[in-house]
Amino acid sequence: MATLADVARRAGVSTATVSRIINNSPKPVADALRERVLAAVAELQFVPNANAQQLARADRTAVGVIVHDVSDPYFAEITRGLQRVATDHGRLVIICNSYRDPERELAYVDLLHAHQTAAIVLAGSGYVDAPITARLDGKLRLYQSTGGRVSVIGRHEHAGDAVVPENEPGGYLAGDALYRLGHTAIGVIAGPRHLTTTTDRLAGLRRAAKEHGHRLGARQVVYADFDRNGGAAAAATLLAQNPGLTAIAALNDSMAVGALACLRERGIDVPGEMSLIGFDDMPISVDVTPPLSTVRLPLEEIGVRAMTLALREGDRDGPLVEHAAAKLVLRGSTGAPRG
Amino acid sequence: MATLADVARRAGVSTATVSRIINNSPKPVADALRERVLAAVAELQFVPNANAQQLARADRTAVGVIVHDVSDPYFAEITRGLQRVATDHGRLVIICNSYRDPERELAYVDLLHAHQTAAIVLAGSGYVDAPITARLDGKLRLYQSTGGRVSVIGRHEHAGDAVVPENEPGGYLAGDALYRLGHTAIGVIAGPRHLTTTTDRLAGLRRAAKEHGHRLGARQVVYADFDRNGGAAAAATLLAQNPGLTAIAALNDSMAVGALACLRERGIDVPGEMSLIGFDDMPISVDVTPPLSTVRLPLEEIGVRAMTLALREGDRDGPLVEHAAAKLVLRGSTGAPRG
């Protein structure tokens, strides 16, 4: 492990000179020296210790990202946007998966704080639980008070900037579309109860129901895990609990795909006998049969905007909140109920 | 930004004592003091500076992961396995996306080296280009010489441990299956030319062709970008260049899905008029219509094994190389050629 001092000794100069050269600081250095030092760096294969650099400079370079799970396409797409912007700014990104565990999320905030990251981006961490939210908020504020920036994707109930996807309006869009088509018996495949993404989207659906003179009864809503198999199981439950069902709204596309598989298995034609609508507009939605009607959220763009906020200089104008609009995308999985 | 010294002052003890307490070092400390210090830590909301800790301790904690793109389902699944193991070991994971750019990959190796990560896991970085491979190898060796561990997913041509997916045998499996069904005019949608994943899988396909008394001509192989749209475009090219084609092998499932979309668009029945086989067995493969025949690679398990290797203590027995077997999965997208 060659150090700066080794290089300095080798080149016969002081460590200050070496430091200046490798950081190409504005201070002028004679070409001869520069060459000699660079040669020494190469010979010794010197790689500066980033920890020492950060400590000495007191600057913050990397940015931390906490998501539920990068392997979930929803977060994968957001992450892609986050990464792109960070990379453009020459920032290293540290990605942490919380796996929807609030405690793990809290631990990661501490960790990223301890590592002096320049910013923390939280994606998808809207918890219904108030104590959790308060603790998270406390940690984030502390982090901010030491100079860190925070940017949240989801409900804006934390310190820091936010880009909030229109989940409630999106839910409304889905419900409204179904009711307009003439459906009256609608089943909902919801996500985990403790996430605001679930409660918000569901609230939108309920608003649409009300507006059309209906309501969603307890057995019309089944909670699942935001993944394909959860969706398939929930669809089965829904079918069993609601004999006259003509439409299903899933709160994300993964679950909708699972529901579709369940329906196919039972020989229920979509959209002939059952309409199905998803949420998010994942890339795969267009490739299933029939292609999935859904509510589109500009995920990658959300990531881009969140990282842009996280990297902006100065927050003199206080926290910024941006909204990302939901848009209805009608494809082949929805239609009017049969006669 | 409260520091250790602040806490010490506040509690009226030396920094050494505070350090011992927060790290609960084996050295005994009187309970009264401990309480006082802990109280001070809480009041000041002290969060230790991880950079300073790493510098002082000279230990390595985080582990770095370099993948092409986490938002690609292939890498998402591998990453999930990597993460799980790392988390179980209490390690922070730093994920870096190289976007298949060798230069960026090299830069990331330096970066992770500089940050004193305990290990670097490289996923998917098999480049056909020899100079690139050599440079990568040089950097990895240097990193190893300073105590870092390296673990590679893919061809084993680097220093360090490796888990190598059986790409060539997998390609053979796909080709063999097609020829056995009676196909003779087979088109191939390959990945980027500069990746060994492409060349290895293609080599397997060629071996199968040869064994069955055929060969793959230049216009039977089209290179694309390992993504859906690349696959769709390649399928169109293949169709145009090979009038009598009865089967297509795509070198990954994303491209196969794209090809499927292309065929559907043109009203070509799968598998009636055209058989299609993919590679990887992505989660979505079972949800398209018809479900995709493919070659399964245990991706998450590959991730698990790679991280396990990366985290193992001591390498007294030299680098370890493990293989991950490919397995043929026949579903609905393949059949015998029509009459």
Added chain:
DNA sequence: ACCCCCTAGGTAAGCGCTTTCCCGGCAGGC
């Protein structure tokens, strides 16, 4: 010819921790 100032490089003081070494005091053994 003198002075001043600018330039190139070195010296050394940190950055926030950890840890070795040392010291004072107490208990126990003889």
Added chain:
DNA sequence: GCCTGCCGGGAAAGCGCTTACCTAGGGGGT
């Protein structure tokens, strides 16, 4: 009652860098 040994705690030396400050020359202006 004195010495030994142990225990709790502090002082201080780093870890590998950066950078403010200082110094020694050398060139130009008058």
